[in-house]
Amino acid sequence: MSRLVPLYLGGIVLNGGALAFAVLEGEYLFAGAFLFVLIYLSVRLRMVRAESA
Numbered sequence: 001m002s003r004l005v006p007l008y009l010g011g012i013v014l015n016g017g018a019l020a021f022a023v024l025e026g027e028y029l030f031a032g033a034f035l036f037v038l039i040y041l042s043v044r045l046r047m048v049r050a051e052s053a
Contacts, residue, residue: 002052008045012038 019034 002048004048008041011041
């Protein structure tokens with residue numbers, strides 16, 4: 001298991017919280033940015049996991 005996996009998982013969790021908060025506050029531009037970063041982190045996590053398998 002790569003040492004990057006916990007960092008990506010932590011980033012996904014924190015970004016998910018920020019996304020939820022932004023949506024609840026009605027800040028849809030920020031929510032879009034958080035969604036973009038969340039997708040990026042998820043793709044990178046899948047790439048790291050596939051590399052180590």
